[in-house]
Amino acid sequence: MQQSYFEGGDKVAGEFILEMRNITKSFPGVKALDNVTLKVRPGTVHSLLGENGAGKSTLMKCLFGIYALSGGEIFLEGSKISFENPAQALENHVSMVHQELNQVLDRSVMENVWLGRYPMKGCLVDHKKMYEDTKRILTVWELMLIQE
Numbered sequence: 014m015q016q017s018y019f020e021g022g023d024k025v026a027g028e029f030i031l032e033m034r035n036i037t038k039s040f041p042g043v044k045a046l047d048n049v050t051l052k053v054r055p056g057t058v059h060s061l062l063g064e065n066g067a068g069k070s071t072l073m074k075c076l077f078g079i080y081a082l083s084g085g086e087i088f089l090e091g092s093k094i095s096f097e098n099p100a101q102a103l104e105n106h107v108s109m110v111h112q113e114l115n116q117v118l119d120r121s122v123m124e125n126v127w128l129g130r131y132p133m134k135g136c137l138v139d140h141k142k143m144y145e146d147t148k149r150i151l152t153v154w155e156l157m158l159i160q161e
Contacts, residue, residue, distance in 0.1 A: 027091050030055045031076075037084035038071055045071045048085070058154075070111075077109040078102045103130055123147040 031053040038046040046068045053059055061069040074080045076087060078096030087094050089105065096102040102109070108130070117125055123143060124131075132142040150156075 029053060029088075030090060032088040033072065033076060033085065034088070035085040036072060036075055036082060036087070038068075038075055038080060039083045046075070046083075073109050076102070077107065126150070 029052045031051070033049065033051040036046050036049045036051075037044070049068065049072055051059075051072065061072065063069050071080065075082050076096075078098045078101055081097075082095070089107065094105065096105070096107070099109075117128065120128075126147055127143055132139040132146065134142070
């Protein structure tokens with residue numbers, strides 16, 4: 014079986030790793046998203062910018078399984094997905110940085126990266142795996158040079 018892009022493999026069906034097609038989200042009396050499309054290529058970084066109420070958080074909450082779609086489709090690595098909750102999103106290597114999130118100031122960068130989803134070994138945090146995964150991420154994204 015071919016490894017997922019998120020697990021270090023090169024599996025990406027097509028040009029985009031993530032496609033959100035014609036996403037619509039309605040709340041009582043309000044259409045928050047109206048046929049929004051977002052396409053993300055592998056190895057790229059994106060940010061959503063817009064005025065308050067433009068739908069940035071709503072779009073991400075639809076991807077992350079906090080909100081159910083009113084319409085549209087989401088594809089991850091070429092497969093149609095529909096997360097029912099954030100735990101399912103995290104299991105599939107999809108995470109979200111909430112705009113209101115504050116870092117835990119008395120914790121390291123590594124601990125803040127994995128906050129709420131620490132790698133576990135039995136019932137204990139696997140610090141070695143957490144360190145190695147953080148090192149790999151920071152090195153790949155050239156965010157810092159890790160000194161041994």
